[in-house]
Each structure stands twice: as structure tokens, then as C-alpha cells.
Amino acid sequence: MKLLEGKVGLITGALDENSIAWKVALKAYDQGARIVLTNAPVALRMGKVNELARLCQTEVVPADATSLDDIRRLYEKSMELLGGKLDFVLHSIGMSPNVRKGRAYTDLNYDFLQKTLDISAISFHKMLQTAYQMDCINPWGSFTALTYIAAQRVFPDYGDMADAKALLESIARGFGYHYGKFRKVRVNTVSQSPTWTTAGSGVKGFDAFFDFAHKMSPLGNAPAEACADFCVFLFSDMARYITMQNLYHDGGFSNMGVDPAVILKNSE
Numbered sequence: 001m002k003l004l005e006g007k008v009g010l011i012t013g014a015l016d017e018n019s020i021a022w023k024v025a026l027k028a029y030d031q032g033a034r035i036v037l038t039n040a041p042v043a044l045r046m047g048k049v050n051e052l053a054r055l056c057q058t059e060v061v062p063a064d065a066t067s068l069d070d071i072r073r074l075y076e077k078s079m080e081l082l083g084g085k086l087d088f089v090l091h092s093i094g095m096s097p098n099v100r101k102g103r104a105y106t107d108l109n110y111d112f113l114q115k116t117l118d119i120s121a122i123s124f125h126k127m128l129q130t131a132y133q134m135d136c137i138n139p140w141g142s143f144t145a146l147t148y149i150a151a152q153r154v155f156p157d158y159g160d161m162a163d164a165k166a167l168l169e170s171i172a173r174g175f176g177y178h179y180g181k182f183r184k185v186r187v188n189t190v191s192q193s194p195t196w197t198t199a200g201s202g203v204k205g206f207d208a209f210f211d212f213a214h215k216m217s218p219l220g221n222a223p224a225e226a227c228a229d230f231c232v233f234l235f236s237d238m239a240r241y242i243t244m245q246n247l248y249h250d251g252g253f254s255n256m257g258v259d260p261a262v263i264l265k266n267s268e
């Protein structure tokens with residue numbers, strides 16, 4: 001019996017084979033789920049998501065996750081393709097024009113900040129609220145969004161994405177209450193280690209930062225494949241009482257103070 005046998009879901013944010021969502025899609029498919037893929041129209045032109053769709057025997061439905069009309073059409077089309085309501089949704093969407101353009105946290109462009117928040121956090125509320133109002137998720141369904149520990153601790157070069165992640169995690173708790181009461185739908189965030197992807201490597205000094213986190217984590221940085229396994233677990237019935245949580249998937253990094261390996265390196 002496969003973990004997601006009989007389940008159907010929607011996966012956002014697969015751009016290329018490095019994307020965390022790409023790995024989640026493949027694992028969910030391997031575990032017996034039928035899925036629909038989606039990404040922003042511009043990403044469909046640049047990325048390779050159609051290749052992934054062939055591997056998962058499915059279709060890609062374009063949608064800008066900041067547009068309520070697009071999200072509504074996305075759910076309608078997904079239900080049409082999958083033959084009914086959904087069991088799981090992955091939110092794997094993040095982008096900061098401030099970070100991209102190298103704007104420091106002390107010199108933010110506020111129009112860019114609005115975009116960062118809308119794309120990286122409010123889009124999750126929009127996806128939840130639209131699903132709730134359309135009542136298009138089966139009871140005990142699962143929403144999972146990807147986040148980063150910069151929501152709790154300071155990582156200066158992560159810029160305004162830290163604020164977006166704090167909002168994203170708050171939305172998971174807030175909506176988790178309402179969706180739990182309404183349909184026993186679960187809402188969680190997974191706080192993942194630094195990972196080599198288009199979004200991840202866009203952060204200044206990402207390589208040094210990746211090495212630092214790797215040394216500070218007793219198990220090392222969690223790879224994208226392992227993150228995908230964890231997301232599949234959260235979609236499954238094995239995790240049916242986990243909701244409103246921010247779950248660290250980071251090899252132990254979040255509970256570390258210091259590791260001698262890091263101090264020795266810096267004092268060499």
C-alpha cells in the first residue's frame with residue numbers, strides 16, 4: 001500500500017529539477033497520488049515544469065498565486081482533471097524583488113516589499129481562503145507551505161523574506177484553526193535547511209551560508225529529497241493530527257547554539 005494511494009493534490013512552485021516542489025511532485029506521484037502542477041505563467045516559459053508533468057503523467061495549469069481569479073480557476077481546473085475535491089496542496093512559492101535587486105534590509109523599496117509579502121506569504125492565505133470558500137478540499141486534507149528559520153532568528157542577507165516567512169507561518173496557525181474546525185483540514189509549514197535552488201541561491205553569500213548551516217547541524221543540511229519525503233508524510237493519513245505547526249526539517253540546526261567545528265574554522 002503506497003502512502004498516498006487514492007489521494008489527489010496540487011503542487012505549486014516546481015521550476016526546474018532543483019526546486020523542492022519538483023522533488024515533492026515526483027515523490028507524491030511515486031507514493032500513488034495523482035497530482036496537478038501549477039506555476040506562474042512567466043515561470044512556465046522559463047522553467048521545465050512541462051518535463052515534470054510528463055514524468056508525473058499530468059498537466060500544468062498556469063496561475064499567478066497572487067491573483068484570486070487565477071487561484072479560483074486553478075482549483076476548478078484541478079478538480080476537473082482529478083475528478084473531485086483535493087486531498088493536499090503544497091505551497092512552494094517565494095520571491096523578493098528587494099533580495100533579487102540586492103536591496104539591504106535598511107534600504108527597502110516598499111513597493112517591492114508589498115510584492116515580497118504578496119507573493120511569498122499572502123498568496124498562501126489567498127490559496128487557503130479560496131479553497132475554504134469553494135469547499136474544494138476533502139475532510140482531513142493537508143496544506144503544507146515551505147518556510148525558513150529567518151522567521152525566528154536574524155539572517156541579515158535574507159532581507160524582507162524573513163518578514164514574509166514570519167507572516168506565512170502566522171497564516172498557517174491562523175487559518176489552521178478555521179480550516180480544522182470547518183473540515184478537519186490541516187495547515188502546516190515546514191522550515192527547511194538551506195537548499196541549492198533558484199530561490200535559495202538568489203540570497204547573497206548563499207554558498208558560505210549553506211556551509212555554515214551544514215556544519216552547525218548535527219545531521220548536516222537536510223536535502224531537498226528528504227524535505228519531499230517529509231511533505232509526503234504530511235499529506236498522508238499518518239500525519240492526520242498534525243496541524244497549525246511550524247515543523248523544523250533542518251538536521252537539528254534550529255536547536256543549536258554553537259558547534260566547535262564552526263568556531264575552529266573561524267579562529268584558524
Ligand SMILES: NC(=O)c1ccc[n+]([C@@H]2O[C@H](COP(=O)([O-])OP(=O)(O)OC[C@H]3O[C@@H](n4cnc5c(N)ncnc54)[C@H](O)[C@@H]3O)[C@@H](O)[C@H]2O)c1
Pocket residue numbers: 012013014015016018019020021039040043063064065066091092093094095119146147148191192193194195196197198199200201
Ligand atoms: N532553497 C532554500 O534554501 C529554501 C529554504 C527554506 C525554504 N525555502 C522555500 O521553499 C519554497 C520553494 O523554493 P525553492 O527553494 O524550491 O526555489 P524555486 O525557485 O525552485 O521555487 C520558487 C517558486 O516560486 C514560484 N513563484 C514565484 N512567484 C510566483 C507567483 N506569483 N505565482 C506562482 N508561483 C510563483 C517560482 O516560479 C518558483 O517555481 C519557497 O517558499 C522558499 O522560500 C527554500
